[in-house]
Amino acid sequence: MGTSVLWLLPFAALLLAIAILPLVAPGRWSRPGFQAIVASLAALPVIMGRPQGLGHAAGEYVAFILPVGALYVVASGVRVTCDVPARPSTNTGLLLLGGILASIIGTIGASVLLIQIVLEINSERKNVSHTVLFFILVVSNVGGCLTPLGNPPLFLGYLAGVPLLWPLRLVGEWAVAVGLLAGVYYLVERCAYARESPVAILAEETTKRPIRVTGRWNFLLLAAIVLATAFLRSPFREAVTFACAAASFPLTPRGQRAKGGFSWYPILDVAILFAGIFVAMEPALVVLRERAPGLGFTRPWQFFWAAGSLSALLDNAPTYAAFLAVARGLNRPEVAGVPANILEALSAGAVFFGGLTYIGNAPNFLVRSIAVSRGVEMPSFLGYAVRAAAVLLPLFLLLTLIFFRG
Numbered sequence: 001m002g003t004s005v006l007w008l009l010p011f012a013a014l015l016l017a018i019a020i021l022p023l024v025a026p027g028r029w030s031r032p033g034f035q036a037i038v039a040s041l042a043a044l045p046v047i048m049g050r051p052q053g054l055g056h057a058a059g060e061y062v063a064f065i066l067p068v069g070a071l072y073v074v075a076s077g078v079r080v081t082c083d084v085p086a087r088p089s090t091n092t093g094l095l096l097l098g099g100i101l102a103s104i105i106g107t108i109g110a111s112v113l114l115i116q117i118v119l120e121i122n123s124e125r126k127n128v129s130h131t132v133l134f135f136i137l138v139v140s141n142v143g144g145c146l147t148p149l150g151n152p153p154l155f156l157g158y159l160a161g162v163p164l165l166w167p168l169r170l171v172g173e174w175a176v177a178v179g180l181l182a183g184v185y186y187l188v189e190r191c192a193y194a195r196e197s198p199v200a201i202l203a204e205e206t207t208k209r210p211i212r213v214t215g216r217w218n219f220l221l222l223a224a225i226v227l228a229t230a231f232l233r234s235p236f237r238e239a240v241t242f243a244c245a246a247a248s249f250p251l252t253p254r255g256q257r258a259k260g261g262f263s264w265y266p267i268l269d270v271a272i273l274f275a276g277i278f279v280a281m282e283p284a285l286v287v288l289r290e291r292a293p294g295l296g297f298t299r300p301w302q303f304f305w306a307a308g309s310l311s312a313l314l315d316n317a318p319t320y321a322a323f324l325a326v327a328r329g330l331n332r333p334e335v336a337g338v339p340a341n342i343l344e345a346l347s348a349g350a351v352f353f354g355g356l357t358y359i360g361n362a363p364n365f366l367v368r369s370i371a372v373s374r375g376v377e378m379p380s381f382l383g384y385a386v387r388a389a390a391v392l393l394p395l396f397l398l399l400t401l402i403f404f405r406g
Contacts, residue, residue, distance in 0.1 A: 039276025102143030308349030
């Protein structure tokens with residue numbers, strides 16, 4: 001007898017809490033203690049009723065939060081001081097740069113490193129939330145589809161036998177997605193720039209400082225974390241990651257983090273909420289693994305939309321693994337036991353759809369928390385999902401028509 005769908009309720013309740021409580025109780029929700037209570041209440045039924053899955057959930061959580069926390073600490077040790085005009089062309093260029101870096105140093109590394117620069121450059125601007133939203137879409141998600149280093153599901157595919165450079169086959173999907181998102185952002189940004197006050201525009205245009213980078217040792221530590229995550233197995237991976245985070249403090253000039261507005265709040269925000277998410281999500285992933293083989297999927301667009309939609313709410317790595325098992329049952333062992341066109345659709349879906357919600361991919365909520373800590377008013381969970389869907393769903397339909405109809 002399979003796992004009851006009633007075990008989806010704790011996870012659904014936690015998602016509703018994340019969506020509603022910031023709107024009805026913003027003061028309390030901003031307190032880590034209150035968030036911990038909410039996360040604990042959602043996790044409690046699973047802890048009491050399904051203790052057999054807690055060990056796996058705890059291991060997955062540690063594998064998730066340790067590199068996220070380490071990358072946040074190390075990247076915050078790099079301080080870029082500059083004041084170039086935050087024009088639409090400048091911000092669009094940074095977005096495109098992030099879309100490239102995401103496949104080289106991973107979506108987490110690119111997100112944590114570049115969001116500081118984006119917020120610094122736009123510090124005189126009032127209309128910034130749309131820039132952070134598109135940053136999440138491009139840098140934290142879509143940009144990381146070209147290498148196993150870019151996104152956790154692709155790395156899982158690499159461990160399952162997908163050749164190291166095979167994701168480069170997604171360069172067409174990557175180019176269309178990143179290009180169109182950058183184009184839409186440029187149009188939105190021009191409208192937002194036109195709404196800025198003359199005082200803000202004057203400050204942007206007249207206050208100029210050359211680009212200066214301090215804390216350069218952290219770039220080496222950042223590279224070490226990315227390489228350890230990609231090529232080392234546990235527990236060596238975790239040991240190297242923790243050591244790099246610890247080494248960042250003595251290697252960073254004293255007082256630099258304070259000058260850059262460093263705060264533990266963003267990573268604490270992510271750590272608390274995702275602890276509850278990983279526990280409450282465990283039965284949902286079991287239900288997915290049990291029922292996915294009976295869904296009757298045989299075509300690329302089905303894998304693109306099914307794996308993608310679930311990746312927006314669940315951890316995209318185990319979602320990818322569940323549908324990879326389904327694809328292997330199609331008896332067309334072209335790439336790692338999977339039809340090539342199916343693997344392309346599955347990989348793109350697991351990566352691209354993560355931008356639909358704050359919890360769809362690891363860097364999303366972290367970028368949002370960093371922006372909030374810097375004074376940017378970000379939309380709520382539901383507000384973000386609506387805005388992201390308005391941008392992404394037409395893009396996904398276009399990608400389906402171009403690449404995944406077969």
